[in-house]
Amino acid sequence: DTGVSQNPRHKITKRGQNVTFRCDPISEHNRLYWYRQTLGQGPEFLTYFQNEAQLEKSRLLSDRFSAERPKGSFSTLEIQRTEQGDSAMYLCASSLAGQVYNEQFFGPGTRLTVL
């Protein structure tokens, strides 16, 4: 399968715990995006990377959130001291920089439930 993959697919944690999610983009894509989606809403942008550089962070990304893409391939999103409000689907997408339309392709998401 050459699409975007994400792990784990589901995560249940207790409030206050730390969690880490992984995203593997489409292999030739150099841009990687993280979004968050809650029920009844469209995905909301969190942050994006071009290669290993983190180029933008949304104000939605509080200090408890950190994302890395150390070698410009896979990325991790860590949430520290989780809160119930962090419960959501975390989606990763990738694209190829330089294309006219910057079409982004999404992975299956990681569904986080904070108890």
Add this chain to the structure above:
Amino acid sequence: RKEVEQDPGPFNVPEGATVAFNCTYSNSASQSFFWYRQDCRKEPKLLMSVYSSGNEDGRFTAQLNRASQYISLLIRDSKLSDSATYLCVVNDYGGSQGNLIFGKGTKLSVKP
């Protein structure tokens, strides 16, 4: 004012019907426009990019009106498998790059 606005629906239509979705966006500098389809508890999947001159892909036709900041999607001869939420999406920057801004989606239910 929300950045991307859509009628949430639901649109309940019989098989074979033609259905149209509309969307408005607030950032006049946006350059890239898309329709994504999202099935329940699945990821969004790119349905089609929306070109300035309008474009068609089989039963699906997308139109863009930059002056009115309006995007539309027309689905002809609806199939049961078209049942999903349709997300209107624009890019956040004046160029064609950058992150995407999603509408809340319009839910379509096609009945036999």
